[in-house]
Amino acid sequence: MGRDGGISWLCVPRFDSPPVFCGLLDHERGGVLRIAPTAPAHTRQYYLDDTGVLVTEFETDTGVLSVTDAFVLADGADLSGAPAGRGELVRALQVPHGDLEVELVLSARGQVDVARSAGGLRINSSACPDVTLQVGASAPLAGTRTTWRLRTGDRVYVWLRWKDQQHSLNLDLDQGGPSNAAEAAERLASTIGDWQRWSERIRYDGPQPELVRRSAITLKMLDYAEDGAIVAAPTSSLPEEIGGERNWDYRFTWIRDAAFSVYALRQLGLGAEADHFLSWVLDMVDREGEPRVLYDLDGGQPSRERIDAELAGYRGSNPVRWGNAAADQTQHDVYGEILDCAHQRVSNGYGLDPGLWQWLARLANLARERWQQPDHGIWEVRSAARPFTYSVAMCQVALERAARIADQLDLPGDRAGWEREATAIRRAILEQAWDPKQEAITEQLGSPEDGASSALDASVLALPLRQVISGAHPAMVSTTRAVVDRLGAGDGLLYRYLVDDSPDGLAGHEGAFLLCSFWLADNWTRQGRIDEAGQLYESLCARANPLGLLPEQIDPTTGAFLGNFPQAFSHVGVITSGLNLAEALRKDRAETEA
CATH class of the missing domain: 1.50.10.10 (Glycosyltransferase)
Known part of the structure; x- marks a missing residue:
């Protein structure tokens, strides 16, 4: 994810799949899933220690927004070997203090069809005909452009799931995803723990x-x-x-x-x-x-x-x-x-x-x-x-x-x-x-x-x-x-x-x-x-x-x-x-x- 809050490169379900978002290669036509304050902000990014979980912090004149991003792992996943992913990305928004207007913007490459479903927004793009995306949130989604007013202590969870017609024929996007903020928070916490347990195995005593x-x-x-x-x-x-x-x-x-x-x-x-x-x-x-x-x-x-x-x-x-x-x-x-x-x-x-x-x-x-x-x-x-x-x-x-x-x-x-x-x-x-x-x-x-x-x-x-x-x-x-x-x-x-x-x-x-x-x-x-x-x-x-x-x-x-x-x-x-x-x-x- 970029420091602007945008996911401008995403290939799912595999690294070598066609990208569903590739704004990295074309800002206007590539597509992006962006979550950021509407006001100008100073940003910084860091990984949570010993994990693949990324945090982006936005500081505006009126408050601070923290966005934590993780590809969610299955419960109790063993990162050392067997498949561990859920086919799901969770984005956790938190306001430590202040009052901000936060905007979610979603666009995809090619001709895009957007429909509502039980799990949120269902997106199909002509550029990735075999992949269906679903965006859900613990706060109301108005559509591909949504604005929320968030204040101190507020938390919102956004999740992105995908179904690939070639490799996930039996996956129902309306089932298995987080149904509320508490479930999304639990999946995020579990993923952080799995990463940290895996990292405990690293043995190194040297420079850097x-x-x-x-x-x-x-x-x-x-x-x-x-x-x-x-x-x-x-x-x-x-x-x-x-x-x-x-x-x-x-x-x-x-x-x-x-x-x-x-x-x-x-x-x-x-x-x-x-x-x-x-x-x-x-x-x-x-x-x-x-x-x-x-x-x-x-x-x-x-x-x-x-x-x-x-x-x-x-x-x-x-x-x-x-x-x-x-x-x-x-x-x-x-x-x-x-x-x-x-x-x-x-x-x-x-x-x-x-x-x-x-x-x-x-x-x-x-x-x-x-x-x-x-x-x-x-x-x-x-x-x-x-x-x-x-x-x-x-x-x-x-x-x-x-x-x-x-x-x-x-x-x-x-x-x-x-x-x-x-x-x-x-x-x-x-x-x-x-x-x-x-x-x-x-x-x-x-x-x-x-x-x-x-x-x-x-x-x-x-x-x-x-x-x-x-x-x-x-x-x-x-x-x-x-x-x-x-x-x-x-x-x-x-x-x-x-x-x-x-x-x-x-x-x-x-x-x-x-x-x-x-x-x-x-x-x-x-x-x-x-x-x-x-x-x-x-x-x-x-x-x-x-x-x-x-x-x-x-x-x-x-x-x-x-x-x-x-x-x-x-x-x-x-x-x-x-x-x-x-x-x-x-x-x-x-x-x-x-």
């Missing part, structure tokens, strides 16, 4: 503890509880450059996010979430002969990318896109991402079904066959494919993890051959991606004499994190220095690559990519530059908004947020870099005391 906890909660809020899938971001088409075309739909699950997210959650003590997500990943990839780059929340092919010509775009940035064409790309890093997930599972005491292991072993063999072939890389460029270093490195991870799994569980497979090929790939990276002039590992294998690019790419900073090359290796130390010199955007920010050096098939430019800066902090930590890593980490965390949320990218000139928001990868960076720093600081203290 409040932001790390908020990042864990944010990842949980990006978790599709029905099956454990985690979306990259809950939004679409928030631009990487204001006015530019770099606008993408991130409401899907990327396999590469799996290993990063699972590692972060497990290290915080959230093993159930990690196992739930791992099970989803392995179930999805076990269905098919070839793994996809990304999946919809059911584990299927995402909708084809299309341009929505009706919406103006965020601050005029168009096109607005639904779906993501990266689903059809070739990205060889997926082999390593999947096998790394499987290895994490095995390392935590789980076995593997023989059929699944046969399939995983086949992935290792595909990595062995294809690591030298071009692909579109971690950044999903829309230019010609090339043998990207990160993709090659993740093929090394696939082979190394397959050998480890086979050894740990005594499973059949070419263990020795996988180990030999993993060693050969590591050598190839150090030799064929190395540019002696820059003293750095570059974005791809091959020499400039053969037409290969010698451009730098911040994704190589992830190689130590995936145990491909030690962070203290001289090649990584000099590469880290070169990346900062060439890709540095100031104040510890990094571009992931420079479009002028490494064309990606798109017009314009983009902001600094936050995850890359967290990777830089991780490399400095591994290189013993702990003070510098700590200072960088603190500066990155300071860029979070007042709610503790981070975007995909930052405009280095203004500090403004760019890209989809909030971004799972950025919050994974908060968690993992904090954990790495905490461990390094503990070791440093132990050595000093010894």
